[in-house]
Amino acid sequence: MSDPLVKICGLSTPETLRAAIDAGADFAGFVFFEKSPRHLGLEAARRLGPIAQGRIRKVALTVDADDAALDAIVAALAPDYLQLHGAETPARVKEVKTRYGLPLIKAIGVAARNDVETAGDYEGVADIILFDAKPAPGAAVPGGAGVSFDWDLLRGVTAKDWMLSGGLDSENVAEAIRRSGARAVDVSSGVERERGVKDAEKIAAFVSATRLS
Template sequence: MAGVIVKICGLSTLPMLEATIAAGADMAGFVFFEKSPRHITLETARELGRVAQERIRKVALTVDADDSTLDAIVAALAPDLLQLHGRETRERVAAVKARFRLPVIKAIGVAGAADVSSAAAFREVADILLFDAKPAPNAAVPGGAGTVFDWELMRGYSSGDWMLSGGLDPANVAEALRLTGAPAVDVSSGVERERGVKDEAKIAAFVAAARKGGAFF
């Protein structure tokens, strides 16, 4: 591989998107989940999607969305990939992939070794598995909310394409890559100056650190 793949998620404005493209990230993630501070409307998705077209791979993140919701999102953003970040079953992931004929990223919450093992159930239906810190049982928003899980759990993991997420930032991404050998990383809160607001300098620093940290690929 030429290097680690970098995804900046939770983009909601044109300056955030332009900073992500300028930094050289591979994927731009857009959140469609109203409980999230990073949620964008379909109108915003159309605007950002036009700017991103053919400049960076667009990822639409949803949480247990139904078909009609996904239809509207795909029509507005024209994503290159769909990210399913809820409690979607293996069957639901397969159905989404078949309906939209787009690569699917399935998020897996990790708190222990059993969670990593459970990801095998999705390997044949998802194109990429994204390992994130498991949220608290009653959390309003899925995902690790900027928390780190034990990276040792991922050491030597080599079952297909996967991404490391959860608590990454410019200061720790190189170490995370060294420990896990992850082929791709995903960040959201780790490049923000306040909740939901990305910092252009942090985006650039994260991408640079990930490229340096992934130089062994």
């Protein structure tokens, strides 16, 4: 069985992007959401895109973005994937996929088993389902809060390709993979030294711990 895939999300500097590449991560996530402490402006995206090009898969994360915003992001970053992390309906996901012709990751917030089951609504539309901890009611940001959920809820997930996120770090990722059966993991706050600031050593430790799981 191949090693689990790793996505490092919320990268915002050349140094931490290179750290993710050097550690052997598979995906680099860039957040385009102004309420997030990891928000990346378009100019920064234009600088980081060439560093990642051909070395790691670029993922542009958005939250209920309209077509104009997505047009600007795609032009600036030239992403390999789009990640929709808001309340996008299956119909909206299909619209975005058709418009850009890019593979799509759709985030699903999980607190209970019925949340996991909603992933079925996106089968055949999203290329990858990302199961993340469900945000608290009224939360300003839908992810990246360092909160996990019951990984056992994901046992038996039928989605063809899916990814686990939410509260992961180098200390718990092996257990999370064992309990959930995940073959791909996504981390953001778990590789930070402070909120929104990535740490190169933590990135390397997380990738290493995932490969050894």
